[in-house]
Amino acid sequence: MVTVTDVQTERPLVVAIDGPSGSGKSSTARGVAERLGLAYLDTGAMYRAGAWLVADQNLSGPQEIAEAVCAADIEIGTDPGDFWIRIDGTDVTTAIREPRISQAVSAVATVQPVRDALIDQQRELIADAERGIVVEGRDITTVVAPDAQVRVLLVADPQARIARREAELAGAASTAEVTDQVIRRDRDDSTVAAFTEAAEGVTVIDSTHLGLAEVIDQICSLAEKPTP
Ligand SMILES: Nc1ncnc2c1ncn2[C@@H]1O[C@H](COP(=O)(O)OP(=O)(O)OP(=O)(O)O)[C@@H](O)[C@H]1O
Numbered sequence: 001m002v003t004v005t006d007v008q009t010e011r012p013l014v015v016a017i018d019g020p021s022g023s024g025k026s027s028t029a030r031g032v033a034e035r036l037g038l039a040y041l042d043t044g045a046m047y048r049a050g051a052w053l054v055a056d057q058n059l060s061g062p063q064e065i066a067e068a069v070c071a072a073d074i075e076i077g078t079d080p081g082d083f084w085i086r087i088d089g090t091d092v093t094t095a096i097r098e099p100r101i102s103q104a105v106s107a108v109a110t111v112q113p114v115r116d117a118l119i120d121q122q123r124e125l126i127a128d129a130e131r132g133i134v135v136e137g138r139d140i141t142t143v144v145a146p147d148a149q150v151r152v153l154l155v156a157d158p159q160a161r162i163a164r165r166e167a168e169l170a171g172a173a174s175t176a177e178v179t180d181q182v183i184r185r186d187r188d189d190s191t192v193a194a195f196t197e198a199a200e201g202v203t204v205i206d207s208t209h210l211g212l213a214e215v216i217d218q219i220c221s222l223a224e225k226p227t228p
């Protein structure tokens, strides 16, 4: 296996991708990781696993949520071709994508002790990725890995993001529910993570009128000339 390193520092390559809901972060990050032979970390899935646990145990309030999620054992796969996630030994790979979890996840992701615990774990996973990694979420370019050699804010118009999510859910949620999952969720999530504007040094890619392959091409081009 070839190891992708930043030639100037010999650090394994880290590609950080942030953006609002439905902008294409997961699909793009997986595609970049597959093309460059890197690992892939879906940090949103970790918050979703926490939300699944909170729903499963019928918990409420920041204190109960923090106690349960911070004590939980979250294991996550980093192979872009074989994603899985477990919490306390239960496989929740499929369950975390249910609309009820999308609706509830911000209430977990906005609890600061939960963020602190998951950010620590995310940094450990990045440090362990010897062949380099693509990491996507809301605070990767700013908090989790601000020293990543490639930092991208992936955006798209709200109408495009809602339409993409509606197409993906294929009637499983109403337009009002999808709009809530995209617009209200971004509003809540942006109270704890800065993904509505690019931080200094972060490249903005607007995917509104770009196909998935074009976005992957653009990020792979950035990876060919990473910031030291
Ligand atoms: N450039 C693109 N053009 C058209 N459709 C796209 C593009 N990128 C992603 N999609 C589609 O849009 C939908 C949302 O993409 P994806 O799940 O990758 O977004 P996301 O930013 O990770 O969303 P979330 O943060 O809500 O999980 C998927 O159905 C995906 O196939």
Ligand SMILES: Nc1ccn([C@H]2C[C@H](O)[C@@H](COP(=O)(O)O)O2)c(=O)n1
Binding pocket: 021, 043, 044, 045, 047, 048, 105, 106, 109, 136, 137, 138, 139, 140, 185, 189, 193
């Ligand atoms: N780094 C991150 C990643 C995700 N979140 C929150 C925001 C989302 O509502 C939720 C699920 O993420 P998704 O799977 O939709 O990308 O997790 C966050 O706060 N920070």
